[in-house]
Amino acid sequence: MARQSGTYAKSLQGKINISLLFIVAAAVVSFMVISIKQSRTAVRNTAIEYTSQLIEMMNESIDSYIANMESIAQIVVENSDVKSYLFSEAGDEEIKEEYGGRVAELFQTLSNTGNDICNIGIICSNGRYLINNTSTMLNPYAGYEDTEWYQRALSGEEVITSSHVQNIVNNEFPWVVTLSREIPGGGAGVDAVLFVDLNFGSISRLCEKTNLGTKGYVFVMDEGGNLIYHPRQRLIYSGLWEEEFTPDMAQGEEAVFSADGQKLYTVSRSEVTGWTMVGVTYLDEMMARTNRLRNLFYLMAVVLVGVALTLSVFLTDMITKPLRKLRETMKAVERGNFDVEVEEPDTGDEISDLFRSFRNMILKIRELVEQNTAEQREKRKSELNALQAQINPHFLYNTLDSIIWMAEGGNRKNVVLMTSALAKLLRKSISNKNEMVTLEEEIEYTRSYLIIQKMRYVDKLEYEIDVEPAILQMEVVKLIVQPLVENAIYHGIKYKEGKGLVRIEGGFWEDQVVLRIIDNGIGMTKEQLAHVFDERETDTRKNGVGVLNVHRRIRLYYGGEYGLSFESRAEEGTTVSIHLPLPEIEREWIRRKEGAGRETL
DSSP states (O other): OHHHHHHHHHSHHHHHHHHHHHHHHHHHHHHHHHHHHHHHHHHHHHHHHHHHHHHHHHHHHHHHHHHHHHHHHHHHHHOHHHHHHHHOOSOHHHHIIIIIHHHHHHHHHHHTTOTTEEEEEEEETTSOEEESBTTOOBOTTOOGGGSHHHHHHHTTOOEEOOSEEOOOBTTOOOEEEEEEEEOOOOOTTOOEEEEEEEEHHHHHHHHHTOOOTTTOEEEEEOTTSOEEEOTTHHHHHTTSOOOOOOHHHHTTOSEEEOTTSSEEEEEEEOTTTOOEEEEEEEHHHHHHHHHHHHHHHHHHHHHHHHHHHHHHHHHHHHHHHHHHHHHHHHHHHHTTOTTOOOOOOTTOSHHHHHHHHHHHHHHHHHHHHHHHHHHHHHHHHHHHHHHHHTHHHHHHHHHHHHHHHHHHTTOHHHHHHHHHHHHHHHHHHHHOOOSEEEHHHHHHHHHHHHHHHHHHSTTTEEEEEEEOGGGTTSEEESSSSHHHHHHHIIIIITTSSSOEEEEEEEEEETTEEEEEEEEOSSOOOHHHHHTTTOOOOOOTTTTTTHHHHHHHHHHHHHOTTOEEEEEEETTTEEEEEEEEEOOHHHHHHHHHHHHHHHHHO
16 A cells, blocks of 8 residues: 555655645645734725725715705796895785796705605795795794804805704704705895705614624714714713723824724715715624634635646636626616516526526516506506596586576476486486596586476576587597686676676687686686685585695696686686697698698788
């Protein structure tokens, strides 16, 4: 046995194997000794690099929040409606009516660009203000004039505050970060300030999601060393926890250990906000990583001796080829293609798990997108049905009230006629579950209603219907004319002395279809007309659901540029105009007609 061993050692194969064994063993032992000695430094540097990357990414995310707030502020400051609302010399009510709605719509649009905006507001020294919308009330006890952000904004600075409780809105006290700046253009003695509140919960959630081990955490300080966010902020304020780190400890370095050497602070300062992001990593957790690295070195030594010389090229190609494929797939998904197919490699290792997880993520995102689309569609349909459902019981109540009134008067013939007409109306309403009907069906439905009301108000009501035949076959949202006719009768004609007239007109107007319900009733004052769309508690005895209901349904279905408009004078009557989009076939017909007219000219 010994001779055979000696012979193998002298053979070329034995020499090469023994030489390689000593070379690999010496290299592995040297590598392990050096690596173990350097493991502490390596783990520290790795922790610093990892934590630095994380907190830099967090800084970039916070900077993006601030950049979004700055963009919103720039849009508001340059908006002409905002300046007119604040600085115009007209009366407050006139300014509010003319510009307030548009400014509120601008604020709503800007708030919808992200879910992190808590408040958008403008405040002027002349007493005018608007926060979020025209109905939001300023807290009379806020004392904003004495706040630092307000005073600094008036001096021309763009101010980004640390976290604080915002009490400027009446009965609301959110925890926010505020960006404020001056709105120029007010003239001598007139100052205005814009402020945008970022929901502090966004910064809090961002910091809480950062993973720095089981005990590590992240906190944020402003330029003055005050805490903006800390996971143990309440304990610190109550004196039950003390954070050792101060901005002077880093002295320009990217990381520094605590006084007892148990914690590593990694620092990143934002050039945009001036805030300091600090990541805290615990030494005992880093050393646990060192032990895992040491065990990994042992495993690597065994593997390197056996397969390093023969499998390196094969393994690298086997690893990188599917990763390159995964990278191309990720680029396709990044471009918004969620229908891409992810072919899982048949390797059975972590790369296969990565492909599987990525594929499941794409499927989940696709499912959520489809689910969200379906939910939005059902939500819109439910809202339309809910709004429409308010009309039928309302109309039925009034009609039955008319029947009871005639029955009490002994007018049996008209009771029979009105009951028959009511049955026809209900049959049309109940049998048609569609959201849309033709305009002709809508007009006929209204005509039946007018017949019933004319029977009730024999000496007080006349009606006329004049609608262009060209628009009768267009589809419209169901029940948009009858409620307005009902309002005209109950709020205009009913209280008029002598006989009243309700006239329904319809036709083309520029690029819209316009229906008008005209009555010569008692009309409305300017104050009443200004509040015609105000939401108020419904009074079923006075039939008060029609206007707002119809207006909302039209805008919900067609868009914000359509709906109702009113013209009225006291003691002269009211005109309600229903604005609807022009069907595409009629748009083409009008374009051709206008073109032919120009050629003739």
